Amino acid sequence: MSENWNWAASDGSAPSKIDLRTDIPHPARMYDFYLGGKDNFAADRAAAARVVELLPSAPAGSRANRRFLGRAVRHAAGLGIRQFLDIGTGIPASNNTHEVAQAAAPDSHVVYVDNDPIVLAHARALLTSAPEGRTAYIDADFNDPESIIGAQQTKDLIDFSRPVALLVVALLHFLPDSADPAAVLDRYKEVLAPGSALILTHGTGELMDPEVAAAISSTYTQAGLNIVSRTRAQVQRFFDGFDLVEPGVVPVHEWRPEAEEDFAMTREEIAGYAGVALRRG
Numbered sequence: 318m319s320e321n322w323n324w325a326a327s328d329g330s331a332p333s334k335i336d337l338r339t340d341i342p343h344p345a346r347m348y349d350f351y352l353g354g355k356d357n358f359a360a361d362r363a364a365a366a367r368v369v370e371l372l373p374s375a376p377a378g379s380r381a382n383r384r385f386l387g388r389a390v391r392h393a394a395g396l397g398i399r400q401f402l403d404i405g406t407g408i409p410a411s412n413n414t415h416e417v418a419q420a421a422a423p424d425s426h427v428v429y430v431d432n433d434p435i436v437l438a439h440a441r442a443l444l445t446s447a448p449e450g451r452t453a454y455i456d457a458d459f460n461d462p463e464s465i466i467g468a469q470q471t472k473d474l475i476d477f478s479r480p481v482a483l484l485v486v487a488l489l490h491f492l493p494d495s496a497d498p499a500a501v502l503d504r505y506k507e508v509l510a511p512g513s514a515l516i517l518t519h520g521t522g523e524l525m526d527p528e529v530a531a532a533i534s535s536t537y538t539q540a541g542l543n544i545v546s547r548t549r550a551q552v553q554r555f556f557d558g559f560d561l562v563e564p565g566v567v568p569v570h571e572w573r574p575e576a577e578e579d580f581a582m583t584r585e586e587i588a589g590y591a592g593v594a595l596r597r598g
């Protein structure tokens with residue numbers, strides 16, 4: 318069974334019908350479930366519940382990932398960055414990139430990109446910009462950089478001659494090595510001006526019991542989803558050519574923690590690495 322939903326296009330054009338395939342799990346909706354959201358369906362909840370059985374800290378880890386996103390965006394804003402390109406946006410949740418960036422600097426511009434129809438269906442919630450700033454949403458695939466870099470919304474909101482924060486948070490583990498995510502990422506890095514930031518998290522099974530990691534991986538595979546665990550060294554390679562800011566690539570909750578929950582988490586509970594790096598001047 319699948320379900321058609323009405324949605325209003327983010328540019329205000331006439332509603333269309335899109336097929337959300339609610340009968341199969343989607344990563345954006347599983348993540349929404351972990352975060353306690355309501356934009357998920359039985360198939361998403363069943364797959365996510367199997368992961369939670371194996372790794373009870375999965376929801377806490379997702380919240381830690383979300384808090385990292387907030388800290389990293391504030392860090393970039395603190396460096397004077399006012400332009401954000403957030404690829405793999407996800408279903409709107411609390412503290413979306415533009416809310417964090419514009420709380421620090423109301424004139425911030427944020428371009429969101431995702432390829433999942435359910436994220437598109439919720440894009441309106443991402444377009445609530447502060448009057449001084451601007452936000453836009455592009456329905457596009459990370460693997461097609463030209464469609465994102467060259468999109469009219471990007472041209473309107475982002476001046477690539479000035480620093481940009483590029484966010485690829487909890488995205489690259491959905492891309493197998495055969496898609497060469499590092500090479501695709503390089504294309505984005507090429508167009509970023511000196512002083513730009515790369516903000517990235519990536520799933521890993523390296524920090525947990527290997528049997529649990531293997532069981533989680535096969536749960537995703539059985540659900541028809543490919544998720545690639547990468548080691549810290551492999552994640553670090555995504556930052557090549559940029560200078561990592563302290564503390565480098567670390568378990569997500571260890572990147573400049575602020576909240577009690579981050580200090581309370583253990584490495585075995587977290588399934589991801591995080592880092593922020595800057596393009597040399």
Ligand SMILES: C[S@@+](CC[C@H](N)C(=O)[O-])C[C@H]1O[C@@H](n2cnc3c(N)ncnc32)[C@H](O)[C@@H]1O
Binds near residue numbers: 344404407457460
């Ligand atoms: C786990 S969510 C992360 C959401 C948000 N970045 C965060 O960390 O809170 C991953 C998102 O990446 C999106 N995604 C997966 N593959 C993608 C691709 N090839 N191009 C664009 N978005 C993609 C999914 O649709 C999903 O919304």
